[in-house]
Amino acid sequence: MHELSICLALLDQVQDIARDHGATSVDRIRLHIGPLSGVEATLIQQAYPLVAAGTLAEHAELIIDAIPVRVYCNQCGDETEVKPNRLLCGRCGGHHIRIVSGTEMLLAHLEMTRPDD
Structure with a gap:
């Protein structure tokens, strides 16, 4: 532990x-x-x-x-809150993301x- x-x-x-x-x-x-x-x-x-x-x-x-887990999408430029087990852009579904928080x-x-x- x-x-x-x-x-x-x-x-x-x-x-x-x-x-x-x-x-x-x-x-x-x-x-x-x-x-x-x-x-x-x-x-x-x-x-x-x-x-x-x-x-x-x-x-x-x-x-x-x-x-919360938040990601920035390099494709659409949006920052969205996502689930920890689904690190994709919440707006466009892109996988070229950068984790911002979480x-x-x-x-x-x-x-x-x-x-x-």
């Missing part, structure tokens, strides 16, 4: 950001995860409490937003508490 190591790396990043801002705790973490990222959101949710125990983010709410796992938002808040 590589999601455990992903969670460890995520928490390292979150704690570094929190410390850089002088935070005493992390209240909310928002991730964007695309279906082509190779990361299972449910496994991240399950691993998170184990990894976060004893950290600044121990009680943080973890929110995971599913990001492959990412991104730390999108972090809410923290600082002593002066």
